[in-house]
Amino acid sequence: MANYKKIGTLQVEEGLYDFLHEEVFVNIDLHYNKFWDDFSDLVSELTPINDELLKERDQLQSAINNWHVANPTFSQQQYKQFLERIGYLEEEPEKVKVTTDNVDDEVTVAGPQLVVPVNNARYAINAANARWGSLYDALYGTDVISESDGAEIRSNYNPIRGEKVVAFGRSLLDQFLPLEKGSHHNVTDYHIRGEALIFTLENGGSASLKDPSLFRGYLGNKENPTSILFRHHGLHIELVRDEKDPIGSRDKANVKDIILEAALTTIIDCEDSVAAVDAEDKQEVYRNWLGLMNGHLKASFKKNGSTIERHLHEDREYIGLRNDRFILKGRSLLFIRNVGHLMTTDAILDETGKPIYEGILDTVVTSLIALHSMNGKEKYANSELGSIYIVKPKMHGPKEVAFSNTLFNRIEDILGLTRHTIKIGVMDEERRTSLNLKACIKQVKERIVFVNTGFLDRTGDEIHTSMLAGPVQRKNDMKHTEWIKAYESSNVYAALSCGFPKIAQIGKGMWAAPDRMKAMLEEKVVHPLSGATTAWVPSPTAAILHALHYHQVDVSKVQEQLLAKTELFSYRDELLKIPIMTEKLLAKESIQQELNNNVQGILGYVVRWVNQGIGCSKVLDVHNVGLMEDRATLRISSQHIANWLHHGVCTKEEVYDTFKNMAKVVDQQNQLDASYEPMANNEANSIAFQTACKLVFEGHKQPNGYTEPILHEGRKAKKEEII
């Protein structure tokens, strides 16, 4: 049982209260008595509005369910008219122009966006530091470089693989930083003459850059620079030279690495990659965010036999072309993703003794903590321009976005911040938001800094919303359906038509296969090609490799072309095409294969969530490919089976048997984890197993198909069992 401190009309869990008073209300210009009074008022005022918004979600969903039952013969036109009638489809505003100011450069330059669970300090610091990363390491350690012809990854350095890496790197330099004659493959030395960089070539000749303005600075001396800095498409590339280094000494120009500016922005996640179910967990979440904001976060861990102390990287200093010194930020610009409007938390109880909305708590506390990066007393400032960046997920339609805007306004008043200091990233990941996107943007046009296609949640919502329309397509076929193509395009078009270029990011979704980097390099270029200025990656290595796409594609040019041909037309009709299975009957084996795949993912993810409190995992699929699983991918898998069950594509017994069979597989996959508790043969007592089943068997009843309520219940029960 949690213990609470009464303060005003609120009751605050003691640990959280002490954390706020001892660690947060220090070094900031805010009196806590007034803060608590204001916070109590905020909760009283906004709770009923939040309640109403959730009620409206449920009402719309039941109206849609009833309509499908009453209209078994589907007419697209009637469906659309019905959605307009119930207010699900709102009138599209004519003209919306975003006017957000004090937006940091990292937001306006096109580049990768990394996401990391906030409660993993080791990863979170790594993510903040992933602004810069080694291209050679990213190539050497991944499948981008093939292991053929003696180039396999070994326990010690493989020089054949190393040569392939260097050759790959030099070919990239030829693409991004071409010489007026010759190739980077033949460069043996570098000198600086005046403001120009001169490349010595193998044949004894010399060359300069085709576009000399790309050369920006150096380190060392002009005759023998140890670092050479370029900027291309707004992103930096640094050649690092060292004749004594094992790699540098082998290289004909003593280049030991190519460092790329990679994760310009990082989303520190309190939401779908995190399992935080009570005040104790929320404290950990907020403490790490505090450490990132005041710059003091540290992590100590053992790796390859040695102890590593990880902390935030310093800024980087270079010599400019006129011998001036300049600094580049050493860390990514951090956004914080709060939870959505759905869940409540008993970390704080309101005047009636009820848990308050977690989304409200997150916005209040994460903004409060961000003051530590703005007080001028710490070594690092997250935003050079004094902005706070919050990502708000899972909002359904303009009214919910307007509610977030009200919440942000109220918090700015409580914290004494200028209006619109708190920026918002709007996840376009619920169907009602995609369909009314311009109206959503309008609600936050003075503070919006991104829209992002969270296609994973969006797929879950697609399935849940049309649960009664019929059996949906197989999960992997969903990627090729009409609605999803329309969704990806309409998101870019809506943002462009609202004036996003040079003000706000147009973002694309996660690459959810962290080990398939070759495939990512081949495929994820579609994001900048579509006019998006950023896209999510799961790891620093992926950020480095995805950065290459922003060198390949000049996104600002793509956006200009798209804008020139707009007539920005409406995609609503395509967006409303429900992804119903086209086959009349699927073969038994195909159904079983689909169930195996989904159930394996569900169990593999849920068992760590419930038993270990891990909110994001790499889980093997049926083809043994490690996939990033989080709550959004869980929403898809659980809703998918719930849908097939509802329409009799499979039976409850078949699904339950699949759960039992897959439990054995997942146990096997985790056998090296000493803290793992097997599920097979213990199904009835395994809270994890029961939670996973419940997500499916009670899936159609879950609010918008969300997994949070059942996951939280399971994790809380497990925590009690452990105590």
Ligand SMILES: CC(=O)SCCNC(=O)CCNC(=O)[C@H](O)C(C)(C)COP(=O)(O)OP(=O)(O)OC[C@H]1O[C@@H](n2cnc3c(N)ncnc32)[C@H](O)[C@@H]1OP(=O)(O)O
């Ligand atoms: C739909 C959505 O909402 S998507 C958003 C939510 N998803 C995410 O946030 C994904 C974040 N990514 C992750 O959590 C992880 O990459 C996983 C779980 C997918 C894979 O994790 P692992 O199996 O541990 O990765 P792997 O063993 O390949 O690599 C581990 C190394 O990479 C680093 N790493 C991996 N992911 C990240 C990350 N997101 N940020 C920073 N560092 C990371 C780790 O710090 C570790 O390096 P270290 O040993 O020097 O500390």
Ligand SMILES: O=CC(=O)O
């Ligand atoms: O949050 C991202 C998503 O795809 O969902």
Ligand SMILES: [Mg+2]
């Ligand atoms: Mg999401």
